[in-house]
Amino acid sequence: MRGAAAICLLVLVMALARPGAATAQAGTGTDAPPPPAVLVADDVYMEGNERLVATGNVEALYDGTRLQAEGIIYDRAEDKLILSGPIVIHEGGESVILASSGEMDKDLRAGILRGARIVMGDHVQLAAQELNRSAGRYNQLVKVSVTSCRVCETGRPPLWQIRARRVIHDQEEKQLYFEDAQFRVMDTPIFYLPRLRLPDPSLERSTGFLVPSLYNSSLLGTGLRVPYFIRIGDHKDLTVTPFITSKSSTLELRYRQAFRNGRIEFEGAISDDNLGSRSRRGYIFGEGEFTVLGDYTLRFDIETVNDDTYLLDYSYYEKDRLDSELEIERAKRDSYVRGAITYFHSLRVGEQNSTLPTLVTNAEWERRIHPNWAGGGEIRLGMLAHSHIRSSGLISDGPDIDVWADGRDVGRMTVSADWLRNWTLPGGVLAHVRTGVAIDHFEIRQAGLTSLSEATEVSPTVELELRWPLLNAGNGRATHVVEPIVQFSWVGGSNPFIPNDESTRIEFDEGNLFSTSRFTAPDRRERGMIAAYGVSWTRFDPTGLQTSLAMGQLVRDEIQLETNGLDSFTSSSGLNGKVSDVLVAGQVKTGNGLVLTARGLFDDTFNTTKAEARASWQNSLASLSATYIWLGRDLAESRATTISEWAFDASYRLSRHWTGSANWRYDVASDDSVRAGLGVTYTNECVEVRLAASRRFTSSTILAPSTDISLTVGLRGFTTKTSDKSYVRSCNN
Structure with a gap:
């Protein structure tokens, strides 16, 4: 009966409501026919010749709108629908209208709902x-x-x-x-x-005010931050944020724009206060990325500030060295090219930008060739170019904090060619052979007596690496993978009499244990015979537990000396002398989200040279991370005292609506806190309130400790999305 009533009602409505539709279509030949209306009901009958009545679970579908009601009366004389509720109108899945009664036109586009x-x-x-x-x-x-x-x-x-x-x-x-x-x-x-x-x-995007926040700082006083979002178009916007406190007036700006082939984003602020060396302080940070010339990627990054403490005073960033860069890059399967110009600016106390390499240029090109005559191997051709310039015109050499620090400028170029080949030997041993030659040329200006004005060095290289992966696996049991590795390499030539500006900080870890050189740039190379050996063990458990451990060491036939007779590697690098420290690294992952990672360098008496460890754990209720680092005293790395620090970061969902967070950074060596913070957030389906407090304990001649407190209230639904249903309150509570 319901289906028969639906068909009957559909025919009647089409006949009564649209008598001129066929005439309009035939008369003009241009008007598209109206979309068909579909009505379904339990019962349908006529009241006279003008009123059609449908009752019982009535549904009407027309042009993407779905109407549900207990009853519908179509009055042909007044050309309207009389609705009795409860009434539900669905519009394209974006909104639902509920009503008790109402009247609407036959197109469901106009009417009154009560x-x-x-x-x-x-x-x-x-x-x-x-x-x-x-x-x-x-x-x-x-x-x-x-x-x-x-x-x-x-x-x-x-x-x-x-x-x-x-x-x-x-x-x-x-x-x-x-x-x-x-x-x-x-x-x-x-x-x-x-x-x-x-x-x-x-x-998604509309002009208007965003979530404001109250702010209190021991440096800036009490104030209010009120962001205003301006939608300039579909692909660009501007956010203007007045930030007024009892001790300063600030205007913050952010501009974003998306293009067909890229995007840009700029942010900055200007403040009027009496906290720094000048009354008007400000900063501008910007970045962008574009696809140009078909498959090249062009990137730029701008970072500038007119006062050294401004970023920290206003808690914008914690960077103490700014870098602005223009870069173009293309990466393909067998080729790579990159060029970049970078400008550095130091905000650190005691560093003079005039004697630091502030303008740096880099260019890199690499090509892989797979010729048949190479016996299945691979040929790699490469070229590197680098220069760094100091603005100082001084020639005398000295530490950067000295008035008479040098102003030397350095340029270098490296051309290299290598041949690589892999074999699988009997027993499953994997062999890797590499041989090649590199030519390095250096040009030094304002060198004085500290180095040659130019130098060229040829460095031939031969490398053999053997790996023997061993697997032990069983049905339903843990899988063990053990891989012993040994590498023999020889690099000819000698380090010329040039300054060491680039390879001053060396990290010895799993990533460069089996490299031919641990130096970070070609201004230094490890020479002579070098043997590297190590072993790694990994265990995979069906329960989700994964454990790994790696150990390794280097042995050389000669110490890597500078022209002044000192070791090229610092004592804390773990690489000085003929035999390196032992590198030990391990990791444990559990199925419940716990991850433990540790790495350390140990000398021949098993004393620690460097150590770091990190632990993290996360589930649906909590997240916890802790990091520890230990660096020994080393004047060669400008570290007059031992560094020993802990850092903690945690959050915990205290209840359905409350979440707490905390962070703490503690200097063990000096027995002082560096930074600490606490926060609590209340969240439900319609509001989010966050109260946060932080304290920076560090101080210097231009920087004072500060305490910041902020309060932010956001109305969820309008200002933030509410996809997480776990915060929604229940009417039973």
């Missing part, structure tokens, strides 16, 4: 005494209450709501316009706005 409620994005609700719908675009609501909080049938008001005399919802522009609006918390009026505009939840 006792109406609109639900947007499954969380924002607009409850009104009456809803007037027009042109299928505008919904005008009278005597409205708007909230994204869960509303239960207990009579209790929502946590927050906006009461308004009238609200107009523009469905095309996705905007809500309020008249005579009151913002209420627990039904208590907080403030009044004669006009208010808010985006509906389906709109």
